[in-house]
Amino acid sequence: MAALFRNRHLTGWLLASPLAAVLAFFLVLPILMIVVVSFWGATEFSIYPAFEFDNYHFLLTSPVTLQVFLNTFKYALVTWALTLGIGFAVAWFLAFHVRSQTWQIALFLLCTIPFWTSNIIRMISWIPFLGRNGLANSTLISWGVIDEPLEWLLFSDFSVILAFVHLYTLFMVVPIFNTMMRIDRSLIEAANDAGASGFQILTNVIIPLCKPGIMIGSIFVVTLVMGDFITVRFMSGSQSANVGRLISNDIALLQYPSAAATAVILLVTVLMVIGTLLRFVDIRKEL
Amino acid sequence: MDRRRPRSFYPLAAFFGLFLLFLYGPTLTIAILSFQGPTGGLTFPMRGVSLHWFHDLFQQQAVGDIWGSFRRSFALGLMVMVTTVVVSVMGGLAFRKRFAGSGVLFYLVVTALVIPSILISLGVGLIFNQTGLDVHWSTSGFGAQLTWTLPFGLLIMFAVFNRFDKSYEEAARDLGASPWQTIAHVVLPIIAPSLIGVALFGFTLSYDEFARTLLTAGSRNTLPLEIYGMTTNVTTPVIFALGTLTTLFSFLVIGVFLATVWALNRRRARAGSDAGKGMV
Numbered sequence: 001m002a003a004l005f006r007n008r009h010l011t012g013w014l015l016a017s018p019l020a021a022v023l024a025f026f027l028v029l030p031i032l033m034i035v036v037v038s039f040w041g042a043t044e045f046s047i048y049p050a051f052e053f054d055n056y057h058f059l060l061t062s063p064v065t066l067q068v069f070l071n072t073f074k075y076a077l078v079t080w081a082l083t084l085g086i087g088f089a090v091a092w093f094l095a096f097h098v099r100s101q102t103w104q105i106a107l108f109l110l111c112t113i114p115f116w117t118s119n120i121i122r123m124i125s126w127i128p129f130l131g132r133n134g135l136a137n138s139t140l141i142s143w144g145v146i147d148e149p150l151e152w153l154l155f156s157d158f159s160v161i162l163a164f165v166h167l168y169t170l171f172m173v174v175p176i177f178n179t180m181m182r183i184d185r186s187l188i189e190a191a192n193d194a195g196a197s198g199f200q201i202l203t204n205v206i207i208p209l210c211k212p213g214i215m216i217g218s219i220f221v222v223t224l225v226m227g228d229f230i231t232v233r234f235m236s237g238s239q240s241a242n243v244g245r246l247i248s249n250d251i252a253l254l255q256y257p258s259a260a261a262t263a264v265i266l267l268v269t270v271l272m273v274i275g276t277l278l279r280f281v282d283i284r285k286e287l
Numbered sequence: 288m289d290r291r292r293p294r295s296f297y298p299l300a301a302f303f304g305l306f307l308l309f310l311y312g313p314t315l316t317i318a319i320l321s322f323q324g325p326t327g328g329l330t331f332p333m334r335g336v337s338l339h340w341f342h343d344l345f346q347q348q349a350v351g352d353i354w355g356s357f358r359r360s361f362a363l364g365l366m367v368m369v370t371t372v373v374v375s376v377m378g379g380l381a382f383r384k385r386f387a388g389s390g391v392l393f394y395l396v397v398t399a400l401v402i403p404s405i406l407i408s409l410g411v412g413l414i415f416n417q418t419g420l421d422v423h424w425s426t427s428g429f430g431a432q433l434t435w436t437l438p439f440g441l442l443i444m445f446a447v448f449n450r451f452d453k454s455y456e457e458a459a460r461d462l463g464a465s466p467w468q469t470i471a472h473v474v475l476p477i478i479a480p481s482l483i484g485v486a487l488f489g490f491t492l493s494y495d496e497f498a499r500t501l502l503t504a505g506s507r508n509t510l511p512l513e514i515y516g517m518t519t520n521v522t523t524p525v526i527f528a529l530g531t532l533t534t535l536f537s538f539l540v541i542g543v544f545l546a547t548v549w550a551l552n553r554r555r556a557r558a559g560s561d562a563g564k565g566m567v
Contacts (some may be wrong), residue, residue, distance in 0.1 A: 012386025022437060023395045024561040027402070030410020037413055090306055095300040097292070107303070111543070114310050117537040118493035118515050121530040125313035127331045128320055128527075135316065135331060143548040166309065198293055219401065227403020230497060234518065247405055251502065256413060274401050285399050
């Protein structure tokens with residue numbers, strides 16, 4: 001018995017079995033189910049088992065699909081660039097400019113607390129700000145910057161990306177801050193002694209050493225934006241589409257096979273993007 | 288090092304301030320607007336100040352069941368929290384040594400983290416429908432949410448165990464502790480504050496989860512689903528009142544967890560070690 005417990009493969013699996021069971025039943029099985037159903041057929045009211053490529057054929061030949069995928073990539077790219085810029089600046093400030101540890105922890109917590117609150121509420125809360133009679137418009141009018149309300153503030157690509165940046169910048173701040181805190185401060189001092197300017201230290205020392213954090217943050221942001229359907233629907237007022245919305249629209253119409261086929265293509269795309277990003281970083285080493 | 292602040296400090300501090308304003312500004316706006324007078328609308332100006340809309344929340348609603356959905360979300364949050372802590376700790380312990388298949392399992396965890404949530408919702412919903420099981424928040428909804436909370440819990444456990452000083456365990460073993468005693472009396476007390484962090488993630492991520500519960504909660508909504516439903520058919524500040532209340536509730540939960548971590552760390556600092564205090 002004791003010898004049995006010393007077998008690391010057995011104890012490993014015993015300890016990991018609840019995790020493996022949850023992932024098997026609620027991750028692997030659902031993915032398999034989606035792949036299977038993506039070959040099924042559908043009538044207006046029901047779906048039936050089949051093995052046909054109609055769903056894929058329709059998707060891959062429809063001009064809408066390409067359009068929607070391009071839109072999804074556009075959202076992902078713009079959000080990624082903005083969250084990276086903002087997230088890096090915030091992390092840089094926290095890690096290298098705040099000197100007292102108490103302040104560092106307090107300010108870091110202030111940045112992370114919104115992550116633990118509801119995304120839907122955080123989206124709703126932009127409405128009084130961006131609406132036609134919202135704070136932004138009335139302020140700009142009272143300052144005399146504009147004469148009549150800007151229509152593109154709410155229910156537009158602008159508001160969609162604003163909401164993405166609002167919701168997901170945190171996913172950049174935390175990993176970048178984490179890698180920055182592990183940079184050996186004597187390296188900065190050495191660069192300083194060797195005559196590097198603050199900007200040179202940033203570009204030649206800090207940024208290269210932050211690469212793993214930047215990669216992990218990028219993985220989070222890109223996958224969250226690519227898989228989103230609710231932010232786009234809500235913030236665009238149903239006027240823009242991304243792949244997630246294509247899927248949720250099919251689901252609403254009970255066209256599960258077609259939703260499943262779109263989901264398979266989305267999953268493959270996301271995994272390809274992640275696979276590319278993972279080549280630059282070893283996640284387990286970075287935790 | 289000279290103690291003069293670098294020139295980059297001031298613009299960055301201003302940028303950071305703006306970032307915080309950006310993060311909290313909208314939430315504060317709806318908090319203010321939830322005190323609209325009875326005739327007020329979804330935007331400024333305020334038409335009087337009142338508790339009308341909070342009062343309205345406690346009345347019978349035309350659609351939906353806010354308090355029922357809150358109770359369900361709360362219960363589900365607790366279920367997910369406990370499960371996440373237990374399963375993550377076991378998983379974290381398992382991953383300290385390589386075992387056959389640990390690489391595959393690790394990549395499954397990463398997949399759970401990056402897979403678009405709607406796929407989980409769709410897949411779990413399809414399985415339950417096709418096998419004739421009823422989707423319910425406490426079964427299918429519970430499992431679907433675990434695929435989101437467990438990876439976070441596990442990542443925290445990885446970070447904890449990567450920094451864990453193994454000599455404590457060796458000392459316990461040398462003193463004759465069994466593997467179970469080592470874990471119960473040495474490892475778990477040391478990692479306790481991090482477990483509170485895992486619990487915080489487990490509860491809040493479940494409490495606010497939307498996409499993964501959308502097709503898996505069944506006919507009885509959780510609170511985020513209820514709020515989402517309200518966005519399409521409620522056009523009064525009552526939705527801001529609800530948003531303000533649930534955000535306050537989230538802050539309360541976060542505050543309780545953080546205070547517990549703080550108290551644990553303080554107790555530890557006070558009573559943890561007598562090293563360097565001489566013979567006592």
